[in-house]
Each structure stands twice: as C-alpha cells, then as structure tokens.
C-alpha cells in the first residue's frame with residue numbers, strides 16, 4: 001500500500017495549522033500512542049495490518065458468495081441477532097423491544113422474525129420528522145397482532161401507512177430524540193412499568209456518532225428498566241466529547257486528553273478508506289517523498305488501521321462507562337464480516353442473572369405491596385360502608401320512636 005498525507009488530509013485539518021506539518025505531527029503522535037495502547041490492551045497481535053481483536057462469539061460465518069447473495073441489511077440483522085442470542089438477549093414475551101434511531105424499523109422486524117418468542121411490544125424511536133418510505137411498521141404490527149407463527153425470511157412488504165390491522169398499542173413509533181426517551185412512560189397492553197416483571201431490550205443499528213452516547217446515557221438513567229442492549233455503532237467522526245459515555249476511562253484509565261478524543265474521532269473516518277488506484281498511489285508517493293518527512297508520514301494501511309483503532313478505543317470507553325454503571329457484562333463483538341459493513345462492531349450489555357432476579361423480586365414485592373394496599377383500601381371502604389349503614393338504621397329507629 002502506498003500514498004501518504006497529501007492525498008488524504010487529517011479529516012477537518014484543512015486550514016487549521018499554519019505549518020502544514022504541525023497537524024500531521026499531532027496525528028503521528030496520536031497514532032503512536034494509540035498503537036501502543038492497543039498492544040498494551042491486548043487488542044492487536046502485531047503491526048498495523050492486524051485486525052482489532054474483539055470477541056467473535058456469536059458471529060455466523062458468512063462466505064463471500066453468501067454475503068453477495070444476501071441483502072447486506074439482512075446479514076447485519078442476522079449477525080446482531082446471533083450476537084444477542086449468544087449472551088442471553090434473545091427476546092422474551094415479557095420484553096419490550098426498543099429500536100432507537102430506527103429509520104424504517106427494519107432491525108426490529110429482523111429481530112422479531114428470528115426470535116422464537118415475540119415481545120410484549122415494540123417501540124421505534126426516530127428523531128427525524130420525515131417518516132421514511134417503506135417502513136417495516138405494518139409488518140411489525142401484523143406480526144405482533146398475529147402473535148406467531150413466524151413468517152419466512154423476506155424483505156418487509158412495501159407499505160406507506162400502517163395496515164388496518166395495525167395495533168398502535170403493540171407498536172409505537174415515537175418522533176423523539178433518544179436523549180428524551182422516558183422508558184417509564186411507555187405503556188403497552190401487555191406491559192406497564194408498574195405491573196412488572198417486563199423489561200426493555202434496547203437496540204440500534206448505526207445510530208451515528210453521538211447518538212450512541214445519548215442512547216447509553218438514556219439507558220444508564222433508567223437501568224432498572226433495561227434487561228440489555230445491543231448497539232451497532234458507526235460514524236465515530238460525529239462523536240463529541242461533551243456527550244461521550246466513556247470520559248472517565250478515556251482520561252483516567254488510558255491517560256488521553258479531550259483534545260485527543262476530538263482528533264481520534266476525526267481520524268476514525270480513515271477506517272473506511274478505499275484502496276487507492278495504483279496510478280494515484282504512485283503520484284502520491286512521489287509527492288509525499290518530496291513533501292513529507294518519512295518520520296511523520298502514514299501509509300495507506302496505517303491510516304486504515306488507525307481509523308479502526310480510533311473507533312475501537314472510542315467504543316471501549318463506552319463499554320467501560322456501561323461497566324461502571326451497573327452493566328458489568330458490557331463488551332464489544334464483531335457481528336459480521338467487514339465485507340458486509342466496515343461498521344461491524346456491536347456494543348452489548350445485559351443484566352446478570354442475579355441482577356435480573358433481584359430486579360424481578362423487587363417488582364414482585366412492589367406488586368405484592370400494591371395488592372396489599374388495594375386489599376386494605378377495600379377493607380377500609382367496607383368498614384365505612386357498614387358504619388354508614390348502621391348510622392342510617394339508628395337515625396331511622398330514632399325517627400320511628
């Protein structure tokens with residue numbers, strides 16, 4: 001691989017540094033530190049061409065021919081479902097599935113189609129007011145309304161509006177920024193927050209950059225309601241420090257500064273650099289060799305690696321943020337081959353069995369206390385009624401006398 005800085009500037013660096021090498025030196029310095037960190041954290045076996053190592057359990061092998069014949073979205077839904085199932089996040093009938101940054105809602109449909117149990121309801125959260133064409137809403141609502149059997153694998157029907165059989169209560173589409181999502185306010189026919197023991201499973205596919213951080217904060221605020229989450233992250237160059245969910249890890253554990261985060265976020269877009277045609281490569285290397293000291297030049301493979309490494313570091317901070325806030329199981333998983341999408345990392349977190357049990361016991365206790373209170377109220381009302389009746393009888397007796 002050839003090519004250096006002159007063909008691809010550090011994203012967003014145009015016009016920032018007066019000395020053209022200053023910005024490049026900063027990037028080179030960050031590259032060296034990130035490379036060292038990846039070695040220290042055991043994330044790479046060797047050099048820049050090695051794949052970042054994440055837990056591959058639950059990924060279904062997809063050969064090139066298979067990938068070609070499968071719709072890429074379908075392959076991703078399949079991979080995310082496998083990853084969820086591997087950690088016990090297969091949907092249950094007591095769950096409410098929430099897809100954030102839902103777009104057409106196709107991930108929710110894909111998960112429903114692969115699950116042996118249907119959840120009590122589905123909530124699609126999408127910030128954009130313009131509803132996309134061909135949403136999966138009607139197909140989801142039909143599935144929920146029919147409550148089995150599972151249809152065969154197929155792309156959602158073309159629907160512009162929910163079909164007459166749509167039950168808005170089983171499927172809810174909220175036009176909302178995920179940062180304002182109040183899970184406690186969701187109510188379904190088969191579920192209400194006070195009735196327990198239902199719980200939310202929150203998913204997203206490619207909720208860009210900062211959106212994933214906002215979704216993490218939303219889950220952290222309401223973790224008593226969440227059984228687990230599976231977020232396929234993407235577009236890390238849209239992340240911003242103010243909302244980042246892994247600030248403590250970033251600064252205290254790996255000793256990076258907020259400014260490093262901004263640069264890492266920008267450089268993360270190199271993960272999807274396309275191979276340069278040989279012609280451009282030759283030109284670039286000629287220009288580079290004249291313009292750029294080799295100590296700070298980054299080759300094409302190094303830039304691609306650096307982009308992926310920056311994404312991984314940003315995601316690892318998010319994992320740590322979740323681990324620190326009641327999801328000790330949080331981890332990263334590669335859920336499909338990079339030929340399907342380069343954004344193939346999922347962040348998973350789930351309540352441990354013990355936590356789940358405690359949560360369920362708490363809810364049952366609350367329910368019991370609620371029932372007890374109800375019974376006490378009824379007894380009180382009956383006593384009052386009897387007393388009233390007695391008073392009436394006494395009055396009547398006095399009048400007769």
Ligand SMILES: C[S@@+](CC[C@H](N)C(=O)[O-])C[C@H]1O[C@@H](n2cnc3c(N)ncnc32)[C@H](O)[C@@H]1O
Pocket residue numbers: 100101102103104105107125126127128176177178179204205206207208211214
């Ligand atoms: C790249 S699209 C992915 C759509 C869909 N999940 C898919 O895989 O096809 C990201 C979606 O997330 C939505 N989004 C981004 N930030 C959001 C936020 N803060 N709250 C809710 N939705 C958001 C966008 O409007 C967009 O529809």
